[in-house]
Amino acid sequence: xxxRLNWMxxxxxxxxIAFFLVFALGPLIAAVYIxxxxxxxxxxxxxxxxxxxxxxxxxxxxxHSIFLTVQVMVLSWxxxxxxxxxxxxxxxGHQRYRAILSVFYFLPLLFSAVAIGLIWxxxxxxxxxxxxxxxxxVGASSLAANWLGDPSIALYAVVVVIAWQFIPFHTLxxxxxxxxxxxxxxxxARIDGANATQRFFHITLPQLRYTIVTSTILIxxxxxxxxxVIFVMTGGGPGFATRILPLQMYITxxxxxxxxxxxxxxxxxxxxxxxxxxxxxxxxxxxxxESQAExx
Amino acid sequence: xxxxxxRRDFLAAxxxxxxxxxxxxxxxxxxxxxxxxxxxxxxWDISTGEQQELARKVVDTFNSSxxxxxxxxxxxxxxxxxxxxxxxxxxxxxxxxxxxxxxxxLESYVNANKVADVTSSVDTDKFFSSVMEGATFDGKVxxxxxxxxxxxxxxxxxxxxxxxxxxxxQKWSELLEIVNxxxxxxxxxxxxxxxxxxxxxxxxxxxxxxxxxPEPFRSVLNKEPEAWxxxxxxxxxxxIQELISMNAFPSDFSSLNYDxxxxxxxxxxxxxxxxxxxxxxxxxxxxxxxxxxQNGQLGWFDFPEVEGGKGDPRNVAGNLTNYYSLTQAxxxxxxxxxxxxxxxxxxxxxxxxxxIGLVPPINxxxxxxxxxxxxxxxxxxxxxxxxxxxxxxSWDQALPPQPAQNLLTNLDQLFLKQITPKQFSSNxxxxxxxx
Numbered sequence: 211x212x213x214r215l216n217w218m219x220x221x222x223x224x225x226x227i228a229f230f231l232v233f234a235l236g237p238l239i240a241a242v243y244i245x246x247x248x249x250x251x252x253x254x255x256x257x258x259x260x261x262x263x264x265x266x267x268x269x270x271x272x273x274h275s276i277f278l279t280v281q282v283m284v285l286s287w288x289x290x291x292x293x294x295x296x297x298x299x300x301x302x303g304h305q306r307y308r309a310i311l312s313v314f315y316f317l318p319l320l321f322s323a324v325a326i327g328l329i330w331x332x333x334x335x336x337x338x339x340x341x342x343x344x345x346x347x348v349g350a351s352s353l354a355a356n357w358l359g360d361p362s363i364a365l366y367a368v369v370v371v372i373a374w375q376f377i378p379f380h381t382l383x384x385x386x387x388x389x390x391x392x393x394x395x396x397x398x399a400r401i402d403g404a405n406a407t408q409r410f411f412h413i414t415l416p417q418l419r420y421t422i423v424t425s426t427i428l429i430x431x432x433x434x435x436x437x438x439v440i441f442v443m444t445g446g447g448p449g450f451a452t453r454i455l456p457l458q459m460y461i462t463x464x465x466x467x468x469x470x471x472x473x474x475x476x477x478x479x480x481x482x483x484x485x486x487x488x489x490x491x492x493x494x495x496x497x498x499x500e501s502q503a504e505x506x
Numbered sequence: 507x508x509x510x511x512x513r514r515d516f517l518a519a520x521x522x523x524x525x526x527x528x529x530x531x532x533x534x535x536x537x538x539x540x541x542x543x544x545x546x547x548x549x550w551d552i553s554t555g556e557q558q559e560l561a562r563k564v565v566d567t568f569n570s571s572x573x574x575x576x577x578x579x580x581x582x583x584x585x586x587x588x589x590x591x592x593x594x595x596x597x598x599x600x601x602x603x604x605x606x607x608x609x610x611x612l613e614s615y616v617n618a619n620k621v622a623d624v625t626s627s628v629d630t631d632k633f634f635s636s637v638m639e640g641a642t643f644d645g646k647v648x649x650x651x652x653x654x655x656x657x658x659x660x661x662x663x664x665x666x667x668x669x670x671x672x673x674x675x676q677k678w679s680e681l682l683e684i685v686n687x688x689x690x691x692x693x694x695x696x697x698x699x700x701x702x703x704x705x706x707x708x709x710x711x712x713x714x715x716x717x718x719x720p721e722p723f724r725s726v727l728n729k730e731p732e733a734w735x736x737x738x739x740x741x742x743x744x745x746i747q748e749l750i751s752m753n754a755f756p757s758d759f760s761s762l763n764y765d766x767x768x769x770x771x772x773x774x775x776x777x778x779x780x781x782x783x784x785x786x787x788x789x790x791x792x793x794x795x796x797x798x799x800q801n802g803q804l805g806w807f808d809f810p811e812v813e814g815g816k817g818d819p820r821n822v823a824g825n826l827t828n829y830y831s832l833t834q835a836x837x838x839x840x841x842x843x844x845x846x847x848x849x850x851x852x853x854x855x856x857x858x859x860x861x862i863g864l865v866p867p868i869n870x871x872x873x874x875x876x877x878x879x880x881x882x883x884x885x886x887x888x889x890x891x892x893x894x895x896x897x898x899x900s901w902d903q904a905l906p907p908q909p910a911q912n913l914l915t916n917l918d919q920l921f922l923k924q925i926t927p928k929q930f931s932s933n934x935x936x937x938x939x940x941x
Contacts, residue, residue, distance in 0.1 A: 465907075466912075
């Protein structure tokens with residue numbers, strides 16, 4: 211029985227493993243190799259040894275990119291988690307019109323990143339766009355700003371757009387998580403005289419622990435490698451204000467024609483992503499998958 | 507246990523086989539089929555609006571008389587195209603003919619053996635020699651002009667100028683006066699697409715040329731030490747930052763995108779009075795706001811003289827023209843060369859360009875230009891290019907790829923006043939290894 215099962219299991223896994231080897235592991239190995247070369251993409255490459263790697267850690271632009279990426283990660287988490295959590299719990303409840311509202315919250319998830327970037331940058335955040343017009347019409351003209359052209363606020367504008375794009379997804383996660391909480395817990399709490407706020411902090415949040423961890427891992431690793439919307443909206447500018455690490459990788463490899471250096475950055479990104487995920491899994495105890503239904 | 511083949515096994519095997527088939531069926535893009543049919547050629551281009559329509563028309567007319575060597579043309583957006591072409595060259599799947607600007611970028615492809623020599627297969631004698639210089643390296647021709655010649659000049663909104671009694675400036679100081687006047691009246695003086703960075707580069711090119719002539723940039727191209735520290739660059743960058751401090755440009759210029767037409771729209775919708783742009787913009791205005799031209803509201807003037815400068819005020823900066831180049835990897839060279847010859851000789855191409863306000867860089871076509879619509883524009887541009895003692899190719903095309911990108915990034919920072927003129931010079935010297 212076990213013999214037949216193992217044979218079938220390997221067969222079923224083979225396409226997925228092949229896919230992973232060809233599209234994930236293979237390119238990674240190629241990138242590591244290229245990172246030791248000086249190559250402009252069209253001429254013959256030459257050996258560069260550790261040149262690109264020392265450059266990656268000493269180039270002020272790359273170091274600034276790393277700093278920006280960390281900022282994006284932290285800000286994304288701070289903005290997206292509370293909002294998604296509250297929305298998700300709300301939608302999971304049985305309030306009226308919950309179903310209709312949940313459809314609206316879900317829409318941004320369905321749009322393409324390029325469409326989102328173009329609409330936000332050309333219609334909403336432009337100097338005569340929707341946001342500034344709205345702000346001026348309520349008499350707060352001093353708040354109208356050059357959202358994507360001012361180096362000091364461009365990053366925040368971009369983080370807000372990313373949050374808009376992904377909050378629906380995390381809302382969905384929290385909704386599913388909240389739906390799973392056994393009602394008996396709430397009933398027991400009500401009997402003990404707990405009010406809504408206490409029920410939220412003492413039952414809902416702890417029960418949502420693993421959902422919060424999943425969502426956090428997705429937000430942090432996602433924003434580490436996020437590219438599309440920022441590329442479309444600002445291309446890394448103005449100046450270097452929004453040149454996060456994935457963008458820096460693209461610009462060095464394809465616009466500056468320095469494939470070796472770009473590959474070094476790519477490998478750094480890959481290692482950072484894997485390290486981050488492992489670290490998060492370890493400290494949150496996710497790997498152990500303890501049951502949360504003990505005693506019920 | 508007796509090992510029989512159960513239905514489960516059958517389904518499992520079938521499922522994995524189906525999945526594997528789907529994966530191999532996904533064309534991984536290697537050895538992509540050229541959709542030009544047997545022996546046909548593919549062309550990559552970035553033209554928009556009426557220029558794109560003209561390109562399609564030329565291709566269709568060619569194809570109707572060349573059934574077995576038909577050409578397919580594909581269009582891309584400007585900035586993404588530059589990256590896409592480079593990647594395609596590197597991965598060995600380039601098109602047969604590609605659009606380009608000549609200069610150092612084309613030279614870098616030639617040096618990497620990616621471009622085929624067309625000196626003997628295409629006759630390019632009728633074109634301006636200054637224009638052919640941009641695609642000729644080591645005495646061999648690597649590109650065939652397919653567009654108009656594109657010097658850069660100031661476009662202005664005549665309605666705004668008339669309203670405030672302004673006249674096109676001849677000198678830089680007059681331009682600054684106009685900027686101040688317009689600011690006082692609440693009109694944006696000059697539109698600028700800062701997002702793309704190369705529109706700002708036009709100011710750099712012209713000012714350096716007006717102040718120091720062609721020598722400062724020639725030294726850069728010849729990689730002379732400290733070439734970027736020439737006083738012409740420092741003075742130019744100081745003047746540029748002065749312009750910015752005077753609020754000559756829209757407050758959000760760094761997020762305006764030329765590729766989506768945002769900066770030109772400011773000009774023809776009356777929100778900005780001027781724009782420094784290449785002559786290709788005329789055709790864009792013709793497509794998007796034809797009434798603006800028909801009602802005589804579009805005016806133009808050459809880049810003003812800078813007092814005390816030693817550059818000839820007739821010198822011109824811009825794009826010599828756009829070329830189609832033939833790739834070495836092409837396996838449809840015969841069809842592609844036939845198409846190149848067609849473009850050089852066909853009236854469909856030449857008259858078509860003139861009709862949409864573009865000036866073919868061909869010797870002796872003054873009389874043809876005189877007898878068309880837009881003749882005042884056409885003759886102005888034609889004479890500008892023909893009589894220029896020196897035609898400076900756009901620096902981001904004249905320089906090799908990496909310095910070109912460094913230049914654009916440093917200009918971006920200069921315009922945002924994040925670096926000083928001295929820092930600009932030292933950054934550029936360092937980037938090109940000239941310090």
